[in-house]
Amino acid sequence: MMFESLSERISGVIDKLRGRGKLTEEDVKKALREVRRALLEADVSLSVVKKFISQVREKAIGEELWKSLTPGQLVVKHVKDELVAIMGGEAVPLEMSADPPTVIMMVGLNGAGKTTTAGKLARYLKEREKKKVLLAATDVYRPAAIKQLEVLGEQLDVQVFQMGDKNSPVDIAKAAVAHGEKEDFDIVIVDTAGRLQANEELMKELEDTRDALKPTETLLVLDAMTGQDAVNIA
Ligand SMILES: Nc1nc2c(ncn2[C@@H]2O[C@H](COP(=O)(O)OP(=O)(O)O)[C@@H](O)[C@H]2O)c(=O)[nH]1
Ligand SMILES: [Mg+2]
Incomplete structure (x- = not known):
């Protein structure tokens, strides 16, 4: 439930970017500020949010994102990759006892x-x-x-x-x-x-x-x- 409303908000931010052609560095900064606010309001801890935003920014700036033809998609990809990383990446299987049950x-x-x-x-x-x-x-x-x-x-x-x-x-x-x-x-x-x-x-x-x-x-x-x-x- 929490991630539904959070993902809706993040999609909203991203959609604004996606609809446009070239972006300025300022556009990306503004979008990340909105993502940051959405995460904080969803009660994600500040240290996690800071790390998240800096990771996305680093990747985005590394690619000179705002010069790309599809910057919106790239931002979406980075945000998604980082969210998956925060959520723990892979699922951990249940441990089974050597001595059942x-x-x-x-x-x-x-x-x-x-x-x-x-x-x-x-x-x-x-x-x-x-x-x-x-x-x-x-x-x-x-x-x-x-x-x-x-x-x-x-x-x-x-x-x-x-x-x-x-x-x-x-x-x-x-x-x-x-x-x-x-x-x-x-x-x-x-x-x-x-x-x-x-x-x-x-x-x-x-x-x-x-x-x-x-x-x-x-x-x-x-x-x-x-x-x-x-x-x-x-
Ligand atoms: N929306 C939603 N409701 C759930 C979910 N899991 C349980 N519920 C509902 O939450 C209420 C309490 O669930 P229950 O399993 O009895 O909780 P317990 O007291 O911890 O055993 C019930 O009305 C369930 O139908 C879920 O994943 N989503
Ligand atoms: Mg019960």
Whole structure:
């Protein structure tokens, strides 16, 4: 969502350049100023923005961009290349445990999309990677959270492990992993309850679950609108 509005703004700046023939150095500077403002308003950190702008400017000036016949396209290319570089370039594959099942724990704030993402991940691992996946329902706090996961599991034809809401999340998670071992599951995705960082008791419980499970991967699910506070949540 964040990158949609950001990319719209950047496209707007670029379109202004694209429509014209030759550009002056001043045109390019002005466009980069607008890109800079768009990035800052999208909550990209100042140091990242500075680096981004200076990289694009360096490349653009190196090519004497404003003398080119299609300067707009070149600016688009540089902006895009740099955005991809900032976003981390390549995707990192999920780490699989040498001793199955691989345990993946979904963490993140209330409503961030943990359960939805657990479902998407389960489908991906099942269909693309041909893995036997178990979903574990450990959100015992929100009414209907278990049901939500069960409905997802049914839609995806993925087994859901649950023990109702009378057991502790740690116990349910441990039992789910034991079940996964016994039944030869490749992967157990543990859907946890939402966490507000301010809530110390719940944070502690999440840490206990992590310590008990020693998950292969812990995935932090964030809303794209979170911005720089994401660093604090992590
Ligand atoms: N637009 C949008 N909505 C999402 C996305 N992921 C989840 N949601 C919605 O956000 C709400 C909370 O999602 P849920 O997975 O239950 O969050 P959880 O509390 O972290 O488990 C639900 O209404 C979802 O339909 C997403 O990628 N895009
Ligand atoms: Mg949930």
